[in-house]
Amino acid sequence: MLASNYPHFNKNDLINIEKNSGKIAKNRVVDYQQNIAKFQTYNKTKQLNLVNRYLNQLQPQYDDVIQKQKDHWASPKEFLITGYGDCEDYVIIKYMTLLKLGFDEDKLFITTVHEQFKGGYHMVLSYFLEKNKAPLILDNLSFRILPLDIREDIKAISFTNSKGVFKMDKNNTLAKIYNNSPQYKSLMKKIQKNN
Template structure:
């Protein structure tokens, strides 16, 4: 018998309220973009328009629209090249400024843009995974969408352009996940490091994104 697909719904490990959410403010997003210069304003306007269009669509279409938006506009680039740091979590505006990001930046931009478009954050999880590529197991991050608790999630990823059910992403092994609601331990056997250490980056990012008007 074939091995059943890995369960992607993750058992709660630790409920950590991070920062209280505020309303998305398109005007503030554009103001924050203007502080970065005309090139970022152009990109931010396109994002605000995408968020507005997506907000009128069914959630599945919102996922596809936002996934395509960032997959098409950002080039993959390591943080060491973009920021001169081993690990940096960029806000959506920072990524649009650089027109580049690593896997975490793609997932971050999609998470906060979908939240701005009206997708409840309880349905979204940033998921650390091990991705199998060319015989190697690599640390990677994706965004998962759960239509309801316990449902099989859909995966938004920069490695593959399609929004796919988790059962069709057998190349990914989940390790742990988090969102603005808390932190969860995955079903994977391979550690990705200390989740709490990673969470400090998330706290800093949420504060930055909130100041830019996305929350």
């Protein structure tokens, strides 16, 4: 389990970021820390909206352009330093940021969805505010947070967090299908190594 203050950057981190990645990268990290500190003063509903809006301002870019590989799950630190990310990178940083703000991990899931109109796959963050209700969806393609049952453009395939990988039935109940996700496990190892 991660420390509740992740992602965190100390003074040495900021010096190294400026030296290796430039002043803009350092300023982006400082801005993130200052904004998340401000968000702590608000209620959970407002925090969800603020986190979604704030992080959606980072620039999208496909993994094969930034990382020179397909389907790379960037840590929040990597995403903030580069300033660019793919859909899963937005989901991961939102997930970690909400945990940092005190959200219950049992209600947050990295969610793979099928895009109903375009075809293909996408990732969003699901937040189960109430039991047996459709989760709220935080999406890098939308500044609005809507329940999954209103999002006709996407169909949920799987839900992942530290507890495992789940499927959701028509009553919005999750059932575990795998004990863990190799990608999630690999991401956590990378985060713990570079924390």
